[in-house]
Amino acid sequence: MSHNPTPPQQETDRLFATPREPADFRFDASVARVFPDMIRRSVPGYTTIIPMIEVITEQYVQPGSHCYDLGCSLGASTLAMRHGIPYRDCTLVGVDNSSAMIERCEHYIALDDHPLPVTLLCEDILDTPIRDASVTTLNFTLQFVAPERRAALLSRIAEGTRPGGVLILSEKIRFESAVEQDIQTRLHHEFKRANGYSDLEISQKRSAIEQVLIPETLAAHRERLLAAGFERVMVWYQCFNFVSMLAIKAS
Numbered sequence: 001m002s003h004n005p006t007p008p009q010q011e012t013d014r015l016f017a018t019p020r021e022p023a024d025f026r027f028d029a030s031v032a033r034v035f036p037d038m039i040r041r042s043v044p045g046y047t048t049i050i051p052m053i054e055v056i057t058e059q060y061v062q063p064g065s066h067c068y069d070l071g072c073s074l075g076a077s078t079l080a081m082r083h084g085i086p087y088r089d090c091t092l093v094g095v096d097n098s099s100a101m102i103e104r105c106e107h108y109i110a111l112d113d114h115p116l117p118v119t120l121l122c123e124d125i126l127d128t129p130i131r132d133a134s135v136t137t138l139n140f141t142l143q144f145v146a147p148e149r150r151a152a153l154l155s156r157i158a159e160g161t162r163p164g165g166v167l168i169l170s171e172k173i174r175f176e177s178a179v180e181q182d183i184q185t186r187l188h189h190e191f192k193r194a195n196g197y198s199d200l201e202i203s204q205k206r207s208a209i210e211q212v213l214i215p216e217t218l219a220a221h222r223e224r225l226l227a228a229g230f231e232r233v234m235v236w237y238q239c240f241n242f243v244s245m246l247a248i249k250a251s
């Protein structure tokens with residue numbers, strides 16, 4: 001049945017603007033409502049990374065293959081991948097375990113006039129089978145997966161990826177050097193301040209994500225991707241403590 005989707009309202013993120021009891025950050029309905037504004041003002045480089053996911057997808061997608069966007073939120077990276085896929089016989093799957101995100105994501109996908117169907121699944125990406133993949137994206141999602149489960153997930157992705165296929169992995173990272181960690185964190189906070197967040201918003205959000213978003217070093221990411229079965233790992237983007245890597249399977 002065809003229907004006429006209304007675009008979700010674009011709202012400003014004020015979730016941490018007033019004093020609140022400490023509680024772990026969750027991807028609930030209040031976050032989903034403000035998410036486009038929140039991620040754009042919080043993640044340096046996000047607005048560059050999204051269009052580049054289209055460019056990278058176009059370069060690595062293979063005819064008749066499956067493409068996955070794991071932790072798709074409202075589908076920004078999913079839509080970038082969709083626009084980079086020129087083949088009608090590919091499938092594109094977006095996965096997120098937040099029902100609030102998936103519900104809104106459906107609207108955004110429906111509004112995007114494009115012939116390639118998108119399958120949206122509301123499930124844990126740890127349960128998503130990955131097979132015959134050419135391009136898989138984890139755009140700021142792995143950082144929310146329990147550290148001890150990350151290696152197995154990446155191995156399953158590498159295993160399910162065709163020769164010459166890729167994983168696009170974007171993450172907030174931490175630094176070996178305490179001095180660099182300090183400088184990069186300060187620069188990130190300055191970026192947020194420049195985007196209109198107050199000191200209270202920055203510090204309350206920081207406490208809320210502390211136990212939920214666990215950053216690792218670039219070296220840890222690189223080693224684990226190689227151990228998982230990717231042949232080559234490169235950083236194609238970095239702004240402060242936010243990076244995006246391209247992991248390539250041997251062809």
Ligand SMILES: Nc1ncnc2c1ncn2[C@@H]1O[C@H](C[S@+](CC[C@H]([NH3+])C(=O)[O-])CC(=O)[O-])[C@@H](O)[C@H]1O
Pocket residue numbers: 027039070071072073074075076077078095096097098101123124125126138139140141144145
């Ligand atoms: N185990 C999990 N299973 C499924 N989903 C998960 C899991 N853990 C977290 N998520 C989901 O991963 C998403 C992370 S946001 C991705 C942005 C998007 N890629 C974008 O390009 O706009 C990044 C951020 O908020 O920093 C959220 O929607 C979670 O519900």
Ligand SMILES: O=C(O)C(=O)Cc1ccccc1
Pocket residue numbers: 038039042043172205206209213
């Ligand atoms: O806001 C921050 O400080 C971040 O590190 C990024 C972020 C963006 C969206 C949800 C959770 C964390």
